Amino acid sequence: MASPRILFCGDVLGRYKQLFKRVSSVNKSTGPFDALLCVGQFFPDSPDGLAELSDLVEGRLPLPIPTYFIGDYGVGAADVLLKAMKEPDNRGFKLDGLKIREGLYWLKGSGKFKLRGLSIAYLSGKHSEDSQQNGTYTEDDIDALRALAEESEIIDIFLTNEWPSGILNRADISDAPSEISDPSGTDPILSELASEIKPRYHIAGTKAVFFAREPYANKEAVHVSRFVGLSAVGNKDKQKFIHAISPTPASAMPASEIGARPPNTTLSPYLGSAKTAHAKEATKRPSNTDSDTQYWRYDVSNKRPRQGTSDGGRLCFKFTSTGSCLHGGKCNFRHDVDAREVYLKNGCFDYINKGKCERGSDCKFSHSIGEGDNDSHGKQMQRQRSKSCWFCLSSPEVESHLILSIGESYYCALAKGPLVDDHALIIPIEHCPTSILLGLDAELELGRYKNALKTYFKCQGKAVVFYEWMSKQISHANLQAIPIPLTKSADVVKIFNLAAKKMGFEFIIITSSSHDEGRKSVIAQFDGTSNLFYVELPEGTILCHSVSDNEKFPGQFGREVLAGLLNMADRADWRNCKLNKEEEAKMAEGFKKRFEEFDPAR
Numbered sequence: 001m002a003s004p005r006i007l008f009c010g011d012v013l014g015r016y017k018q019l020f021k022r023v024s025s026v027n028k029s030t031g032p033f034d035a036l037l038c039v040g041q042f043f044p045d046s047p048d049g050l051a052e053l054s055d056l057v058e059g060r061l062p063l064p065i066p067t068y069f070i071g072d073y074g075v076g077a078a079d080v081l082l083k084a085m086k087e088p089d090n091r092g093f094k095l096d097g098l099k100i101r102e103g104l105y106w107l108k109g110s111g112k113f114k115l116r117g118l119s120i121a122y123l124s125g126k127h128s129e130d131s132q133q134n135g136t137y138t139e140d141d142i143d144a145l146r147a148l149a150e151e152s153e154i155i156d157i158f159l160t161n162e163w164p165s166g167i168l169n170r171a172d173i174s175d176a177p178s179e180i181s182d183p184s185g186t187d188p189i190l191s192e193l194a195s196e197i198k199p200r201y202h203i204a205g206t207k208a209v210f211f212a213r214e215p216y217a218n219k220e221a222v223h224v225s226r227f228v229g230l231s232a233v234g235n236k237d238k239q240k241f242i243h244a245i246s247p248t249p250a251s252a253m254p255a256s257e258i259g260a261r262p263p264n265t266t267l268s269p270y271l272g273s274a275k276t277a278h279a280k281e282a283t284k285r286p287s288n289t290d291s292d293t294q295y296w297r298y299d300v301s302n303k304r305p306r307q308g309t310s311d312g313g314r315l316c317f318k319f320t321s322t323g324s325c326l327h328g329g330k331c332n333f334r335h336d337v338d339a340r341e342v343y344l345k346n347g348c349f350d351y352i353n354k355g356k357c358e359r360g361s362d363c364k365f366s367h368s369i370g371e372g373d374n375d376s377h378g379k380q381m382q383r384q385r386s387k388s389c390w391f392c393l394s395s396p397e398v399e400s401h402l403i404l405s406i407g408e409s410y411y412c413a414l415a416k417g418p419l420v421d422d423h424a425l426i427i428p429i430e431h432c433p434t435s436i437l438l439g440l441d442a443e444l445e446l447g448r449y450k451n452a453l454k455t456y457f458k459c460q461g462k463a464v465v466f467y468e469w470m471s472k473q474i475s476h477a478n479l480q481a482i483p484i485p486l487t488k489s490a491d492v493v494k495i496f497n498l499a500a501k502k503m504g505f506e507f508i509i510i511t512s513s514s515h516d517e518g519r520k521s522v523i524a525q526f527d528g529t530s531n532l533f534y535v536e537l538p539e540g541t542i543l544c545h546s547v548s549d550n551e552k553f554p555g556q557f558g559r560e561v562l563a564g565l566l567n568m569a570d571r572a573d574w575r576n577c578k579l580n581k582e583e584e585a586k587m588a589e590g591f592k593k594r595f596e597e598f599d600p601a602r
Contacts, residue, residue, distance in 0.1 A: 003246045003247060003248045003249075004034050004035075004115065004116035004117060004118055004246065004247070004249070005031065005032070005033045005034050005244065005245075005246045006033065006034060006035055006036075006037060006115075006118070006157075006244070006245055006246070006247075007023060007026065007027075007033045007035070007036045007037070007065070007242060007243070007244050008036075008037050008038075008039065008203045008228070008230060008242065008243045008244075008245070009023075009036060009037070009038045009039070009230065009233065009241060009242050009243075010038075010039060010040045010205035010206075010208075010210075010229075010230030010231050010232050010233065010241045011039075011040030011041045011042075011071065011205045011206060011208065011230075011231075011232035011233065011241075012038055012040070012041065012042045012043075012069070012071070012232075012233050013041055013043075013044060013045045013049070013074070013232055013233060013234075014043055014044025014045065014046075014049030014050075014052055014053055014074065014075070014076075015049070015052070015233040015234045016052045016053070016055070016056045016061055017052060017055075017061065018233055018234050019233045020061065020062070020063065020064055022233075022242060023036055023064050023065065023242070024064040026242060026244070027064050027065060030244070031065075032065075033065050033244065034065070034066070034115070034116050035065060035066045035067070035068060035115055035116075036064075036065050036066070036067045036068070037067075037068050037069075037120075037157070037159060037203070038067065038068065038069040038070070038071065038205075039069075039070060039071060039159050039160065039161055039203055039204055039205040039206075039230065040071045040161050040204070040205020040206045040230070040232065041071045041073060041074045041161070041205070041206070042069040042070075042071035042072065042074065042077075043071070043072075043073060043074025043075060043076055043077040043080075044074050044075040044076060045074055045075065046075060047075055049075060049076075050075065050076050053075075053076045053080070056101075056104070057080055057100060057101060057104075058101075059101055059102075063102075063103040063104060065103075066103050066104075066105070067103060067104050067105070068097055068105045068106075068107055069104075069105075069106060069107065070106075070107045070122050070123070070124040070125070070159050070160070070161060071124075071126075071135075071161050071205065072106060072108070072124050072125055072134070072135050073125065073126065073134060073135025073136075074135070077134060077135060078134050080100065081098075081106060081108075081134075082570075084098050084099070084100050084106060085098065085569060085570065085572075086569050086570040087099070087569070088567060088569065090569065091563070091564035091569045094108075094502075095111035095112060095113045095502075096113035096114075096115075097113070106124075107122045107124050107159070108124055109124055109125075109137070109138070109140075109141045109144070110122060110123045110124065110137065110141035110142070110144045110145050111144065112148055112155070116249075117249035117251065117252060118156040118157060118247065118249050119153055119154065119155050119156045119157070119249065119250070119251070120155075120156065120157045120158075120159065121145060121148055121155045121157070121158045121159070121197060121199065122158070122159040122160070123137055123141060123142075123145060123158075123159070123160050123161075123190070123193065124137065124141070124161075125137040125141075125161065126161045126162050126187070126206070127162060127187045127189060140552070140554075142189060142193070143550075143552065144552035145193050145197065146193070146196060146550070147550040147551060147552055148197060149193070149196035149197045149198075150550060153250075153251070154198070154200065154221075154223060154250035154251070154258070155197050155198070155199040155200070156199065156200050156201065156247060156249055156250055157199060157200070157201045157202075157203065157247075158193075158194065158197055158199035158201070158202045158203070159203055159204075160187075160190050160193075160202070160203075160204045161204065161205055161206050162185055162186060162187040162190060162204060162205075162206045163185055163186045163187070163190070163204045163206065163207055163229055164186065164187065164188075164190035164191040164193075164194045164202070164204070164227075164270075165183070165186040165187060165188040165190070165191050166186075166188075166191050166269050166270055167186075167191075167213060167227050167229075167269050168180065168181065168213075168269065169269035169270070170216070170266045170267050170268075170269050171213050171214060171266065171269065172214060172264075172266075179207065179208070179209040180207065180209050180211045180229070182207070184207070185206040185207040185208075186207075190204075191270050192270075194225070194227075194270065195218075195219070195268065195270040195271075198218040198221045198223070198225060199225055200223060200224075200225060200226065200247065200250060201225070201226050201227075201228065201245065201247065202225060202226070202227045202228070203227075203228050203229075203230065203243070204227070204228075204229050204230070205229070205230050205231075205232070207229055207231075208231055208232045208235055208239075209229060209231055209239060210229065210230060210231045210239040210240040210241070211227075211228070211229040212226070212227075212228050212229075212243075213226065213227040213228070213269075214262075214264045214265065214266050215261070215262050215264065215265045215266070216265065216266045216267065216268050216269055217261065217265055217266070217267055217268055218268055219268055219271065222255075222258060222259035223250070223258045223259060224261055224262070224265055225268075228243055230242070230243055315333055315334050315336055315339055315349070315352065316331050316333035316334060316335055319331070319333070319335040319336075319340065320336070320339055320340050320349060320352075339352050342366075347366045348366060351366075389431060389475060389476050390476070391427050391431075391476040391478060392431050392476065393406070393411065393429060399413075399416060399584070401581065401584060401585040401588060402414045402415075402416065402584055402588050403588070404424065404588060404591055404592050404595060404599075405449075405592075405595070405599045405600075405601045405602075406429075406601060407429075407445050407448075407449065407600065407601040408429075408441070408442075408445055409428060409429055409430070409438060409441060409442035409445045409446070410426055410427060410428055410429060410442065410445050410446055410449055411426075411427055411429055412424055412425070412426055412427070412449055412453075413425050413427060413588075414584065414587060414588045414591060415480070415574070416574065416578070416584070417574030417575060417576070417577040417578045417579075418574075418577060418587075419482055419559055419562060419563060419566075419568065419571055419574075419577065420482060420483060420484075420566065420568075421483075421587070422457070422460075422483050422591055423480075423481070423482050423483070424453060424480075424481040424591075425478045425479065425480060425481065426446060426449050426450070426453075426466075426478070426479040426481060427476070427477070427478045427479070428442065428476070428477050431475070431476055432476070432477055433470065433471075433474055433475055433476070433477055434468070434470040434474075434477045434532075435468060435477045435479055436470070436519065436522060436523045443516070443519060445600070446479070446519075447516065447519075448600035449600055450466060450481075451600075452595075452598040452599060452600050453481050453598075455598050456594070456595055456598045457483045460483070461485070461486055462483040462484060462485060462486060463483070463484055463485075463486050463488075463489045463538035464481055464482065464483050464484070464538065465481075465482050465484060465492055465535060465536065465537065465538065465558075465562060466479055466480065466481050466535070466536040467479075467480050467482075467533070467534065467535035467536065467558035468480065468533070468534060469531075469532075469533050469555060469557070469558065470531060470532040470533070470534075471531040471547075471555065480558060480559070482559075482562055484538075484562070484565065484566065488565055488566070489537075489538040489539070491565060492537050492538060492562075492565065493537055493541065493543070495561055495564060495565045496535060496537075496543055496561055497543075499557070499560075499561045499564070500543075500545065503552075503553070503557075505545055505551075507543035507544060507545050508525060508543070508544045508545065508546075509541065509542075509543060509544075510522065510541070510542040510543075510544055511540075511541055511542075512540060512542065518536065518540065518542050521542065521544075522534050522542060522544055525544050525546055530546050530547060530548055530549070531546070531547040531548075531549075531553070532544065532545070532546050532547065533545050533547060533553065533557060533558070535558055556572065556573065556574070559572060559574070560572040
């Protein structure tokens with residue numbers, strides 16, 4: 001087979017007609033090409049570009065070849081992308097792109113997919129201290145790529161919008177444009193990702209300059225990497241904004257070719273102690289913010305403290321959270337088993353690491369390294385956590401107007417931002433991270449609440465799906481109870497298994513004749529160190545999946561799957577479904593009246 005032929009483009013900035021005219025010309029003269037991959041800002045930089053955006057999205061502007069983009073920010077981006085997420089074809093976990101229109105695909109978040117045999121990893125969006133802002137990547141996106149780095153498969157192409165800080169280290173830039181030394185448009189987090197992923201090609205945009213670096217050697221890998229930064233479409237300096245390659249997929253190459261090193265190969269730019277641009281960039285960040293904490297966790301600049309320094313050596317976040325670190329004994333951070341044990345017991349990483357947490361009482365994790373060492377101190381920390389917990393009845397943060405019923409060990413409440421009407425939660429009264437840690441009496445009461453909800457929904461012609469996500473990031477357990485039409489009952493197992501397949505795992509299937517037997521089987525799957533997701537189907541079958549620390553698993557997985565089942569993709573995120581307090585109170589009051597005769601606490 002012929003090698004794939006790929007075109008890359010830098011910041012489009014909404015100049016779609018100019019871009020596709022050029023792509024058509026290149027494709028006709030030197031093609032055909034298999035795809036166009038766009039990095040940098042894809043959407044317009046001013047409202048003047050909205051007309052072209054409309055022509056593109058609505059199909060009036062022809063696409064010469066299939067086009068993918070990761071620069072999901074700019075004027076008009078939010079409206080176009082939100083609409084795309086609501087489309088039925090874009091439900092589930094589509095790592096190969098959400099379809100905007102035929103031939104145009106948005107690579108959302110982060111992930112890896114195959115294109116004509118090439119393994120392509122990507123990070124959509126750009127760095128921002130406000131991770132909730134449109135067009136920015138999240139910690140989950142970073143974690144997913146870090147997990148990819150631990151796989152044995154060689155990544156052929158890595159797409160990012162911004163440049164990795166330090167890419168100029170050890171490069172011959174004597175004849176390069178002066179703009180490439182400007183630290184703006186670079187990101188130190190990308191330096192670490194690039195050094196761990198070790199892609200054969202790393203393509204980026206945002207700096208409005210073309211730069212093709214000499215190939216560089218990777219630590220602990222035989223193949224070399226090449227970095228290419230692309231300029232913007234229509235740039236006034238007429239710098240190159242389209243680049244073509246035709247690489248044979250690494251999976252199809254003999255070892256001798258993969259390990260070949262050109263004569264101009266340099267050492268990795270991410271090693272050593274040079275005073276580089278990315279170190280200067282790091283000093284621009286504020287030192288006392290939550291965002292700085294997260295930046296520090298992933299920073300690979302030479303500002304990282306080494307073991308034995310005066311600060312005692314900070315903890316390695318990777319080791320503390322997952323139990324392993326690719327750098328091993330050469331890591332610049334401490335690998336502390338005792339600290340990891342505290343972290344696994346709901347300890348706040350920042351408090352364990354630095355002795356303080358900037359979030360203070362707003363933090364939902366424990367601020368005590370010695371928690372559990374004595375009973376009185378443990379109770380004190382329990383009260384501290386309860387004070388700021390949304391689900392603790394003693395907390396000023398609890399939304400009491402949503403409460404439907406209160407028992408001895410559990411209470412029932414309406415979900416905030418419900419997926420459907422009567423979407424309920426069964427919540428332990430005790431502050432605990434998972435319902436399976438409670439005793440026998442609590443299990444019996446949980447069974448009564450579940451049976452009551454099943455009967456209540458059956459009287460309405462509905463079935464109910466229960467699921468729980470047991471994660472170290474959750475401090476107070478909540479069992480979700482979502483009613484669905486009886487006509488959809490038979491499809492629940494199919495859609496959960498399909499979603500699992502797309503995520504790359506298979507559920508453990510637990511069949512049981514009673515609540516007690518099913519829960520005992522779930523408890524047997526939970527070892528207390530890994531995360532766990534389980535869903536109870538309407539007929540009583542339980543699907544269970546133990547989630548490893550380096551596995552990308554969405555916290556809203558259960559809700560997203562059911563949103564797909566019910567054709568409600570736009571409601572997969574609870575934040576899109578928030579109601580005002582008056583509306584919530586009215587819904588809760590109506591539920592309570594209808595549920596009263598079934599309420600086990602009555």
